[in-house]
Amino acid sequence: MTGRWGLTVPLEGLSLPEHRELVTQLPDLGYTDLWSAEANGADAFTPLVLASQWAPELRLGTAIAPVYTRGPGLLAMSAASAADCAPGRFVLGVGTSSQVIVENWNAAEFTEPYARTRDTVRFLRTALAGEKVTAEYPTFTVRGFRLGRPPETPPPVMVAALRPGMLRMAGRESDGAITNWLAASDVPAVRGELGADAELVARIFVCPVDDADEARALARRHICAYLTVPVYRAFHDWLGRGERLAPMQEAWAAGDRKRAVELVPDDVVDELVVHGSPDACREGVRAYAEAGVTTPVLMPLTTGGDPAGLVRALAPE
Template sequence: MSRWGLTLPVTGVPLPAHRELVTRLPDLGYTDVWSAEASGTDAFTPLALVSQWAPRLRLGTAIVPVYTRGPGLIAMSAASLAECAPGRFVLGIGTSSPVIVENWNAGEFSEPYGRTRDTLRFLRSALTGEKVSEEYPTFTVRGFRLERAPEPAPPIMLAALRPGMLRLAGREADGAITNWLAPADVPTVRAELGQEAELVARIFVCPTEDADAARALGRKLISSYLTVPVYRAFHEWLGRGELLAPMHEAWAAGERKKANAVIPDEVVDDLIVHGSPQACRERIESYVHNGVTTPVIMLLPTGDDPLEQVHALAPG
């Protein structure tokens, strides 16, 4: 594999305690570390630490929401991290979700395609050190210039699920970041993105041979994520609408346990990688064979030592 990524921080491990693991990742065959941002760590702090602990790793945010920081602050944070890891940082931005934007951050989740497009265009200019005064369709910036423009400016990738955002990513960004898809879904996504752009996929990995336990955890995650409208639309586009309809009906009725129970095993097995470490590695490789450029493991908790599991899932 040309690239092999890991999502940090690992669940249950304090940020400072990652140092020993991170310093070993390049020798284990990992090339990338990507962060996430919801209600745990922010997207930038873990990567700032990794930038100093492992100077060989590429770092990426997956993703920074375009609503929860102002455009200028996104540019400043990205420039700071790019200065810590010159030539090794990728800025991933996206819409996030109404829950995170509105319920948790008092923002307004409106015009997601337009806001993402305009933020991308602003960042393209701002991260070169250009002075930006522009009335974009979804916001206006007057007289912003970075005091410490990074050299080189980092690539920018977009979180993208369906055709419109995937095409925008292929046309104006440096690639797309996606998740919650099966290996067989990758060609559908790749066809909209284009064949040349980088495609990063966060892959949920549960390294256990207890299939019942893995599926139980997978069902909880699937019902939590795929009932969000954007993910529901994504999987309807991918052809899982009928399989997931009973889950959506139960969820809408407030029957959470039933929503989990009616998710078919085939859907869980499509979207959650589980089994022995070797079986998991082979499954991850199938994403790459189908068109993913950079697989990024999102390690799910099994009760075993997550640091040992990271070692076991290394590509070598």
């Protein structure tokens, strides 16, 4: 049994206010954490601020707030406000996001992602401590910024990391790493680069469906959407899946999306997505913890139905 059991919010099919009834139940169900996601739906902070008032027992974290889509000062302000709502229970997770989200959707330049993330972490540590920041970082300059409402308890800062360089930087500069789309068998390689003592948060895709073909069909679409993105493609090249994923990626690049989905191998789906009965899913999630994940964070994949019911079914026993 892992000591932590997290959930990704918001859930598909529920408005933000509709999460209240479920969130209030999560501590009694055994959940310890809520971690947000940010792409083109809810922002990373609002769901957590709401949850901070509904379930004061839960730890809350952004996974992740991109370092490009908010200026350094605004990112510090957002984190300070969340930390004010959940003193000692908020974790600021930051990362690069992706070129599509940063450039195509937010009109920002996706340049020097390693350095920009490192510099943002350094700025945030100083700013969230309530200090005045005047500094020329390699990727941006801040002059005379000081939080008007610094958090009484500065939140931990974690870094979204996939490959060795970013993982090592996360272990060196921050309080840990947040990762995504990996198998339990991949955790030792990730942990080896991060270091033994840093926290490792992993979002784990879970499909509580007994029919393996149905689960795989759903999972393939998500795998195509993510593992064709350059950073995830490079991640899985490093993890050793490049050859098995190449036909899918080539079809995707050629514009044949339907064929790309069909070309995701069954064994890759089974490695990257936990599926089966709720009991089987719980065991699959625990395998990540046994391999070295500090905080497993469930991301339910569903074909509809009652999302709250799935969350209850996936609670630790």
